[in-house]
Amino acid sequence: MSNRLRFMLKKELLQTLRDPRMRFVLLIVPIFQTLVFGYAVTTDVKKVDTAVVDLANTTHTRAITQQFISSGIFIQKDLPNNYAAAWDAMDQSSIQAMILFNEEGEIQFVTDGSRGMSAGVTAGYAAAILTRNQQLPLTIESRAWYNPLLESRNFYVPGVIAMMVMVITLILSSMAVVREKEIGTMEQIMVTPMKRWEFIVGKLLPFGMIGLVNVLVVTAVAVFWFKIPLQGSILLLMLASILYLMNTLGMGLLISTISRTQQQAMLSSFFFIFPATLLSGFAFPIANMPSIIRAITLINPVRYMMTILRDLFLKGNGLQILWPQYLAMFILGTALLSAATMRFKKTG
DSSP: OOHHHHHHHHHHHHHHHSSHHHHIIIIIHHHHHHHHHHHHOOOOOOOEEEEEEESSOOHHHHHHHHHHHHTSSEEEOOOOSSHHHHHHHHHTTSOSEEEEEOTTOOEEEEEEGGGTHHHHHHHHHHHHHHHHOTTSOOOOOOEEESSTTOOHHHHHHHHHHHHHHHHHHHHHHHTHHHHHHHHTOHHHHHTSSOOHHHHHHHHHHHHHHHHHHHHHHHHHIIIIISOOOOOSOHHHHHHHHHHHHHHHHHHHHHHHHHOSSHHHHHHHHHHHHHHHHHTTTSSSOGGGSOHHHHHHHTTOHHHHHHHHHHIIIIIOOOHHHHHHHHHHHHHHHHHHHHHHHHHHHHHO
16 A cells, blocks of 8 residues: 555545544444334334224124234224224324224224335234134125225325425535535625524525425326325415424524534434434334334424325325324424524524
8 A cells, every 4th residue: 555545544534533523423323323223114013003893792793802902913992982983083093993893793994004014914914813713704805994905105105205305405404504614604694784594594495495396396296197196285285394394494404503514414414314214104103113212203303294294195184183293393393493593693
């Protein structure tokens, strides 16, 4: 190895590792992401909240119900013994499956098809339980609600809106302030009459507009190209997008204020993007994750946007059901923007 190459390698290593924040991103973040992958990435279905409506209440129907509950997979929710209460609970996503017996003792097993792959796995578990005991004379017909054909694109494409908007707006906004620092214009801006909030709004508003345009474009592709019907209101979709952008832009601005270089900002953005994606329910059900991981998802704005998108596209729910998700995104977005603004005042 030549001296020139040795000196170049030494210089690059020193330049990269001399910053404590860069060392944290390079050494600690991969460990955190590995832990998240290990706990969150699972396709198993466990503890499916289930409503049981038994209008026959015979020994036969009770035996079938007991088979489901004793499997350890299906958890019976304490709900009134009527169809209306069960359907209402499914509309609100407080249950994922229903076991329905009519007065003649005929059974209907319903899964929430908006949950995509996990709905198919749940239906498979139910079929296995029902066919395990040959003494039960049953004819099994599978039907998933909200997504009858269990088409994966109906489940994943709405979620792409949240992922795409997050990646674009987060990376753009994370470069906003740090770029000014790198090229040396931040000091010039600070001595102008421009107020800090004007600077922040001027930086973030264009990215927000880009994000809204992207939402409309991807929605159009989903509806007109993939033929995925938008059951809910387009106005509610845009309201959710605005609240979501408060979170992605707020996080991007916060990253920008704590980063010294654009390289740091880029790496820090990906540090947020990957865990946020894994813990959003985009591919893996949150209900299957350990309790401590489920608690962490409560501060993940992508989780709430993912729920809103799938409910608007597949269920057509309105604010009367989705208001907790809207409220959570508003609170988290306000907190992120406030923290970023305070941090900007300290570093501006």
